[in-house]
Amino acid sequence: MTDHRSSFRPAAGEIPTSPGVYRFSDKYGRVLYIGKAKNLRARLANYFQPMHSLMPRTRHMLSLAAKLDWTVVATDTESLILEHTWITEYKPPFNVQFKDDKTYPYLAVTLREEAPRLIITRNERIRGAKYFGPYPKVWALRETAGLLQQAFPIRTCNDGDYRRAMESGRPCLAGQIGRCHGPCSQLITIDEHRERVNQLVSFLGGNDTSHLRALQRSMREAAEQQRYEDAARLRDQIQAVEHVMEKNAIVLGLDVNLDVFGLRADELSAAAHQFIVRGGRIRGERSWVVDVELDDSPETLLEQVIQSAYEQSEPPPQVLVPELPGDAEALEEALGRKRPRRGRVRVRVPERGDKARLMERAVLNAGEHLIRHKLKRAADLTARTDALAELQNALGMDEPPLRIECIDVSHLQGTGVVASLVVFEDGLPAKGAYRKYRIEQTRDDTDSIHQVVSRRAAQLDHARRAGEQPSGVYRDRPQLIIVDGGEPQVKAAARALAEAGIDDIALCGVAKRLEEIWLPADPFPVILPRTSDALFLVQRIRDEAHRFAITFQRQRRSTAIASQLADVPGLGPKRVQGLLKHFGSVTRLRAATAEEIASAPGVGPRLAEQILQHLARSGAAREPAGSAKIEVRNEDAAVDDAGGGGE
Numbered sequence: 148m149t150d151h152r153s154s155f156r157p158a159a160g161e162i163p164t165s166p167g168v169y170r171f172s173d174k175y176g177r178v179l180y181i182g183k184a185k186n187l188r189a190r191l192a193n194y195f196q197p198m199h200s201l202m203p204r205t206r207h208m209l210s211l212a213a214k215l216d217w218t219v220v221a222t223d224t225e226s227l228i229l230e231h232t233w234i235t236e237y238k239p240p241f242n243v244q245f246k247d248d249k250t251y252p253y254l255a256v257t258l259r260e261e262a263p264r265l266i267i268t269r270n271e272r273i274r275g276a277k278y279f280g281p282y283p284k285v286w287a288l289r290e291t292a293g294l295l296q297q298a299f300p301i302r303t304c305n306d307g308d309y310r311r312a313m314e315s316g317r318p319c320l321a322g323q324i325g326r327c328h329g330p331c332s333q334l335i336t337i338d339e340h341r342e343r344v345n346q347l348v349s350f351l352g353g354n355d356t357s358h359l360r361a362l363q364r365s366m367r368e369a370a371e372q373q374r375y376e377d378a379a380r381l382r383d384q385i386q387a388v389e390h391v392m393e394k395n396a397i398v399l400g401l402d403v404n405l406d407v408f409g410l411r412a413d414e415l416s417a418a419a420h421q422f423i424v425r426g427g428r429i430r431g432e433r434s435w436v437v438d439v440e441l442d443d444s445p446e447t448l449l450e451q452v453i454q455s456a457y458e459q460s461e462p463p464p465q466v467l468v469p470e471l472p473g474d475a476e477a478l479e480e481a482l483g484r485k486r487p488r489r490g491r492v493r494v495r496v497p498e499r500g501d502k503a504r505l506m507e508r509a510v511l512n513a514g515e516h517l518i519r520h521k522l523k524r525a526a527d528l529t530a531r532t533d534a535l536a537e538l539q540n541a542l543g544m545d546e547p548p549l550r551i552e553c554i555d556v557s558h559l560q561g562t563g564v565v566a567s568l569v570v571f572e573d574g575l576p577a578k579g580a581y582r583k584y585r586i587e588q589t590r591d592d593t594d595s596i597h598q599v600v601s602r603r604a605a606q607l608d609h610a611r612r613a614g615e616q617p618s619g620v621y622r623d624r625p626q627l628i629i630v631d632g633g634e635p636q637v638k639a640a641a642r643a644l645a646e647a648g649i650d651d652i653a654l655c656g657v658a659k660r661l662e663e664i665w666l667p668a669d670p671f672p673v674i675l676p677r678t679s680d681a682l683f684l685v686q687r688i689r690d691e692a693h694r695f696a697i698t699f700q701r702q703r704r705s706t707a708i709a710s711q712l713a714d715v716p717g718l719g720p721k722r723v724q725g726l727l728k729h730f731g732s733v734t735r736l737r738a739a740t741a742e743e744i745a746s747a748p749g750v751g752p753r754l755a756e757q758i759l760q761h762l763a764r765s766g767a768a769r770e771p772a773g774s775a776k777i778e779v780r781n782e783d784a785a786v787d788d789a790g791g792g793g794e
Contacts, residue, residue, distance in 0.1 A: 150198070151210075152194075152195060152209060152212075154213065155212065155213060155214050155215045156195055156215075157191070157215065162187050162188040162191055162192075162217070163187055163188065163219055164186050164187065164188045164189070165186075165187060165219045165220075166183075166184065166185050166186070166187070166219070166220055166221075166222065166223050166225075166226045167183070167184060167187045167217050167218055167219040167220050167226055168181065168182070168183045168184075168217065168218050168220065168226050168229045168230045168233065169181070169182055169183075169184065169187060169190070169191060169215065169216065169217040169218075170182075170215075170216050170217070170233065170237075170239070171194075171208060171209070171212040171214070171215055171241075172212065172213065172214040172215075172216070173211050173212060173213050173214075174213040174214075176214075178233075178237040178239045179208055179211055179212055179239055179240060179241050180208050180212075180239050180241040180242060181230055181233045181234050181237065181239050181242055182230065183226040183227060183229070183230040184226070185223055185226075187217055187219070191215070191217070194209060203663060203672070203674045204241070204674070204677065206674075207674060208241045222477070222480075223474055223476075223477040224477040224480040224481050224484075226477075227450070227454075227474060227477045227478060227481050228481050228484075231451065231454040231455075234451070235455075235458070252267050252268065252269050253267070253268055253269070253271065253278045253279065253431075254266075254267060254278070254279040254291070254292060254295075254351065255267075255268050255273055255276040255277065255278050255279070256276065256277045256279075256344060256347065256348055256351075257273065257275065257276050258275050258276065258277050258344070258348070259274060259275025259276070260275075260306075261330075261337060262301075262302045262309060262329045262330050262331065262337060262340055262341075263301065263302070263341075263344045264301065264302050264303065264329075265292060265295060265296060265299075265301060265347065267289065267292055271459050272459070277348055278460070279351045279430060279431070295347065295351075297383065298350075298385075299343055299344075299346060299347040299350070300328035300343070301328055301329060301340060301343055301344055301347065302327055302328065302329025302330070302331065302340065303321055303326060303327045303328075303329070304319040304320070304321040304322065304327045304329065304331060308320055308321065308331065309329065309331045312331035312332075312333075313330065313331055316333070317333070318331065318332045318333050318334075319331040319332065322334070328340075351430075362381055362385045363385060365381050366378050366381035366382055366385060369381060402426075402427070403424060403426075403427045403465075404424065404425050404426065404463045404464060404465070405424050405463050405464070405465035405466065405467060405502075406421055406422065406423055406424065406456070406462065406463050406465075406466050406467070407421065407422040407424065407466075407467045407502075407505050407506055407509045408420070408421050408449060408452060408453060408456075408466065408467065408468050408469075408509060409421075409422075409469060409506065409508070409509025409510035409511070409512060409513040410445055410448060410449055410452070410468075410469055410510065410513055411510060411513040411514040411516075411517045412437075412445060412448060412517075413517070413686075413690075416436060416437065416517060416520065416521070417436075417437040417445075417448050417517070418434060418435065418436050418437065418513045418514070418516040418517035418520060419434065419435045419437065419448070419449070419452040419513055420432065420433070420434045420509050420510075420512040420513040420516060421433045421434070421456055421509070422505060422508070422509050424463075424505070425463075432512070433456070434512065434513065434516045435452060435455070436516065436517070436520045437451075437452070444473075445469075445470060446470060446471070446472040446473050447472070447473075449468050449469075449470070449472055450472040450473075450474065450478055453466060453468070453472075453478065453482070453494075454478075454481070457482060457485055461485055461486045462482045462485055462486060462492050463492070464486075464490065464491070464492060464493065465492070465493050465495070466482065466492060466493070466494045466495075467495060467496070467497050467502060467505070467506055468494060468495075468496060469496065469506060469509075469510055470496060471494065471495075471496055472494070475494050478494055479491060479492050479493060479494050482494070521683075521687065530680045530683075531573065531574030531575070531680070531684070532574075533680045533681075534574060534679075534680035534681045534683065534684040535547040535548060535549065535573075535574060535681075535684070537675075537679055537680060537681035538627075538681040538684065538685070541664065541673050541675060541681060542627070542653055542655055542664070542666065542673070544626065544627070544653050546626060547626070548625070548626040548627035548653065549572060549573055549626060550570065550571070550572050550623060550624070550625045550626055550627075551570070551571045551572075551625060551626070551627045551628075551629060551688060552568055552569070552570050552571075552603070552625040552627070552628050552629070553568070553569050553570075553571070553628070553629040553630070553631070553688045553689060553691070553692040554566060554567070554568050554596065554599050554600065554603075554628065554629070554630050554631065554640075554692065555567050555569075555630075555631040555689070555692035555693050555695070555696040556586070556592050556595040556596060556599070556631070556696065557693075557696035557697050557699070557700040558700065559700065563700055563703055564586040564589050564595055565583065565584060565585055565586060565696060565699050565700045565703060566583070566584040566586060566595060566596075566598075566599045566696060567581070567582070567583055567584070567692050567693075567695040567696035567699060568581065568582040568583075568584070568599070568603065568692070569581050569688065569691045569692045569695055570625070571684075571688050571691075574684055576691060580623070581695060583695075583699045584598075584599050584602065585703075586598055586599070592632065592635075592636060593632075593635045593636055593638075593639040594639070596630050596632065596636045596639045596640050596643075597639040597640065597642060597643045598643075600628070600630070600639070600640040600643035600644060601643040601646065601647065603628075604643055604644055604646075604647035604649050605647060607624060607647075607649065607652075608647045608648060608649060624652070625652060626652065626653060627652070627653045627654070627655070628640065628644075628652055628653070628654050628655075629654075629655055629656065629657060629685065629688060629689065629692075630654070630655075630656045630657075631656070631657065631659075631689055631692060631693060632656050632657075632658065632665075633656055633658040633663065633665050633672075634656070634665050634670075634672075636656050637654065637655065637656035637665045637666070637667050638667060640654055640656070640667075641654055641667035641668075654666075654667055655667075655673075657685050657686070657689050658672070662675070662677075662682060662685075662686060664685065722749050722750065725747065725748050725749055726744070726747050726750060726758075729747040729748060741755045741756055741759055742755075744758055744759065
């Protein structure tokens with residue numbers, strides 16, 4: 148069979164070894180993928196390896212491609228800038244697609260106008276305006292704007308009222324009731340108003356306290372001269388300024404201006420969060436949700452996010468990231484070109500102190516945004532319906548899988564092997580039907596999968612042969628069983644179903660990282676589109692099974708060590724729980740020294756020695772695979788022991 152890539156494969160030696168940007172297009176001229184390289188020849192050679200050695204998504208992109216072009220540039224920095232420019236212009240489907248999860252509000256000062264105003268806007272392209280933000284919550288921004296208007300009284304009326312007031316010489320309507328303090332109020336000149344606006348901009352730009360000190364001096368002078376009404380007005384302005392300063396808590400030194408980018412990603416999606424720090428205070432924040440394509444690394448995602456953040460704004464002198472991009476120097480140079488009069492931009496990873504803690508908060512916020520994005524998508528009824536229909540077509544099922552069961556195995560270096568079974572009905576978790584399995588003896592993961600599927604199949608087959616109607620969430624028959632793993636795990640599960648004589652339940656496996664869907668009788672995996680609702684549903688079910696299995700495995704280890712420690716003289720249940728809480732995990736307790744154990748609340752040196760001796764005698768330092776059965780109670784799942792699959 149002829150490889151269709153020969154139609155657009157360049158001749159040997161035709162591709163230069165210079166840095167540059169390349170793009171693949173389909174037969175209709177649509178750009179599919181854009182990439183950059185320090186050495187174009189070496190990079191593009193990777194796309195013409197044997198198809199079976201390429202990543203599935205790369206194979207999919209190449210199967211659609213009909214043309215390859217490239218542009219040579221002088222430096223890595225130019226390739227970085229050109230790549231981002233083209234991705235923004237062409238929006239290739241196989242590149243990461245940035246989706247700002249909302250349009251954030253800004254504070255803007257309209258400096259181009261004769262009498263500037265302070266406004267709240269989501270329009271980022273007002274000519275001549277000075278922007279501050281963005282801010283995450285508009286209600287908090289309205290409160291801040293009101294305080295600023297009180298601290299720096301400037302014009303609030305619209306342009307029409309302003310023109311009429313200036314032409315007629317009579318105050319504008321807002322000025323007549325004391326709500327506008329621009330030149331249109333006839334109480335201040337244009338130059339005086341401009342000076343007040345400059346003070347506001349200086350304050351917003353770096354929390355300049357000179358205006359606050361001037362207000363305090365004026366208030367004292369007014370009080371000394373017995374102008375108490377003026378002193379009271381100045382006092383209110385001082386309180387407003389102080390309130391605004393308190394709302395923007397100091398997180399770093401007053402002279403620090405930087406941005407912090409946090410990132411959390413999984414196989415399908417990623418979320419980025421930006422903190423905007425000016426004058427040591429967090430002045431705004433912003434977040435994005437990213438669809439991950441073609442095995443994009445965290446470094447590549449960060450590189451794209453940072454460039455996207457500064458398309459319309461000037462970067463600060465320092466940008467903090469959780470890990471350095473591969474072309475950090477080129478990225479610094481590209482960002483430096485956006486602030487030519489202010490010098491270089493440094494991109495670095497904070498290692499300790501306040502900056503490191505702020506980075507942790509940014510990463511935490513990114514994780515929260517990713518969770519909310521997934522939950523919002525999972526709650527969409529239309530998306531769930533489409534996902535089930537797409538999954539039915541992809542797996543060749545006769546009916547949509549309204550009930551899906553997923554099995555995952557968990558262990559600690561081959562010991563304490565357990566498994567989980569989670570259930571999704573109509574695309575949503577049915578937690579009352581979750582089950583946990585103990586696996587007392589096993590050879591490997593495939594044997595564990597075979598055991599669990601056999602136990603589940605035996606229960607289903609028994610009900611069918613007895614002519615029983617399903618009763619109880621565990622006895623309901625699924626349309627699809629998913630196992631966590633690739634081809635070996637799927638074959639083991641298929642063998643278990645065949646041994647039980649079950650042939651009316653569909654089966655598939657999902658492999659991690661590449662998110663391939665494996666079928667029992669197919670030597671090649673099913674590759675679902677990266678943005679498909681079906682793949683999102685399968686990943687969510689697999690992740691839930693993985694979470695549930697790990698929770699059970701940790702619970703068994705914790706309960707086992709607690710039962711062993713309970714035999715130590717003088718160590719009651721409360722002290723056992725306090726000991727485990729102090730160390731945070733069983734692993735840390737097992738690795739602790741006598742001095743470290745003695746530092747725990749209620750445990751002295753003598754008791755610590757007894758604990759170590761008891762652990763050594765009982766072999767608790769390493770839990771065997773075939774440990775004794777223990778009773779585990781959980782409010783949302785039952786435990787299936789080594790026998791059948793009862794509730």
